[in-house]
Amino acid sequence: xxxxxxxxxxxxxxxxxxxxxxxxxxxxxxxxxxxxxxxxxxxxxxxxxxxxxxxxxxxxxxxxxxxxxxxxxxxxxxxxxxxxxxxxx
Amino acid sequence: xxxxxxxxxxxxxxxxxxxxxxxxxxxxxxxxxxxxxxxxxxxxxxxxxxxxxxxxxxxxxxxxxxxxxxxxxxxxxxxxxxxxxxxxx
DNA sequence: TGAATATGTTCCCGATCGGGAATATTTCAG
DNA sequence: CTGAAATATTCCCGATCGGGAACATATTCA
Numbered sequence: 001x002x003x004x005x006x007x008x009x010x011x012x013x014x015x016x017x018x019x020x021x022x023x024x025x026x027x028x029x030x031x032x033x034x035x036x037x038x039x040x041x042x043x044x045x046x047x048x049x050x051x052x053x054x055x056x057x058x059x060x061x062x063x064x065x066x067x068x069x070x071x072x073x074x075x076x077x078x079x080x081x082x083x084x085x086x087x088x089x
Numbered sequence: 090x091x092x093x094x095x096x097x098x099x100x101x102x103x104x105x106x107x108x109x110x111x112x113x114x115x116x117x118x119x120x121x122x123x124x125x126x127x128x129x130x131x132x133x134x135x136x137x138x139x140x141x142x143x144x145x146x147x148x149x150x151x152x153x154x155x156x157x158x159x160x161x162x163x164x165x166x167x168x169x170x171x172x173x174x175x176x177x178x
Numbered sequence: 179t180g181a182a183t184a185t186g187t188t189c190c191c192g193a194t195c196g197g198g199a200a201t202a203t204t205t206c207a208g
Numbered sequence: 209c210t211g212a213a214a215t216a217t218t219c220c221c222g223a224t225c226g227g228g229a230a231c232a233t234a235t236t237c238a
Contacts, residue, residue: 044227061145067165076108076156077164133197
């Protein structure tokens with residue numbers, strides 16, 4: 001396995017878009033296939049696919065393995081507004 | 090279940106400390122027991138405990154349910170350095 | 179247009195999450 | 209110090225994740 005992907009530019013703010021979008025963007029920017037990324041991160045190809053497509057029930061440890069390839073880790077931010085509890089109104 | 094906890098101050102940056110620390114801080118600031126928070130979020134008491142103590146294999150959906158109580162959601166940030174791949178040296 | 183590659187979907191299945199409740203600890207006020 | 213409340217740990221167990229591989233599409237490019 002490669003030591004670490006060269007990576008080009010890094011996103012300034014913590015969450016421009018969903019995690020999945022970020023991963024896909026980065027993966028493509030680095031010309032990696034899902035399989036490649038999966039191997040680099042130590043997760044399966046299917047997982048990479050699910051992650052990029054926004055599956056919500058993924059486990060944090062696996063997600064972090066992928067994010068780490070791009071020098072990121074899971075964190076938290078302000079919720080997108082209105083999305084608090086279902087106690088809307 | 091209560092509509093939404095009042096919440097006091099909100100952390101400016103997206104990840105001052107671990108997610109678990111954040112949750113615990115917030116929970117206490119709002120005088121909630123783990124059981125209360127669990128009910129508010131719709132997760133079990135044990136889960137809240139594990140989350141606050143930093144268990145890494147938790148599922149994102151459940152974590153988000155808890156974070157949402159405090160108006161947050163999972164996101165990603167710069168990794169703490171050195172923590173990239175295991176390709177150290 | 180057709181082949182090659184990448185991505186998405188499905189299946190099998192062991193591993194483990196997460197709820198719930200009981201029990202052991204820890205924490206804290208009086 | 210003492211007892212109550214809160215938190216941590218353990219157990220049972222259904223539900224589902226995640227790896228791996230096969231197969232179906234979708235993309236890409238010459």
